[in-house]
Amino acid sequence: MTLPFFVYGTLRPGEPNHDAFLRGRTGAEEPARLTGAVLYDGPGYPYAVPEPxxxxxGDLVTALPDAYEALLTTLDELEEYVPGDPRSLYERAVCEVTRETDGTAVRAWVYFAAPPVAASLRTRGTRITNGDWRTRGGERHPGYAEG
Structure with missing residues (x-):
């Protein structure tokens, strides 16, 4: 299944991992939003966690056709996602995201915090209350302690 990627942190245009992993491999990049999820600071990188x-x-990134398979593999490795591996930090899922430019809905790959990571973030993490990692309007959970 060939889908664009919804990126919301260090893979966004202008961020360090965009330059390292996406530059020259994309055909389109456009602002978008994902509803039904919130962001937590990793710290250093964000995690999206499903929440009504x-x-x-973030941004909707469409890979060039000849770069798609290699990019999918590279992003899975970057996000430490291995299907079925309980040690994965993220899980990749198909979700509907909305283009900011025209409001159209698009199915895209999204990397979410894996369930154990999400549970920890919900109890101890720093939620990015404005939903935008670039501006990081964050609020610490009362039980949060620097590790």
Whole structure:
């Protein structure tokens, strides 16, 4: 299944991992939003966690056709996602995201925090309340402690 990627952190245009992993491999990049999820600071990189009513701001990135398979493999490795591996930090899922430019809905790959990571973030993490990792309007959970 060939789908664009919804990126919301270090893979966004202008961020360090965009230059390292996406530059020259994409045909389109456009602002988008994902509803039904919230962001937490890793710290250093964000995690999207499913949550009704939340909104995550990011970009819809469409890979060049000849770069798609290699890019999918590269992003899975970067996000430490291995299907079925309980040690994965993220899980990749197909979700509907909305283009900011025209409001159209598009199915895309999204990397979410794996369930154990999400559970930890919900109890101890720093939620990015504005849903935009670039501006990081964050709020620490009362039980959060620097590790």
């Amino acid at each position: 009513g939340g909104v995550v701001r």
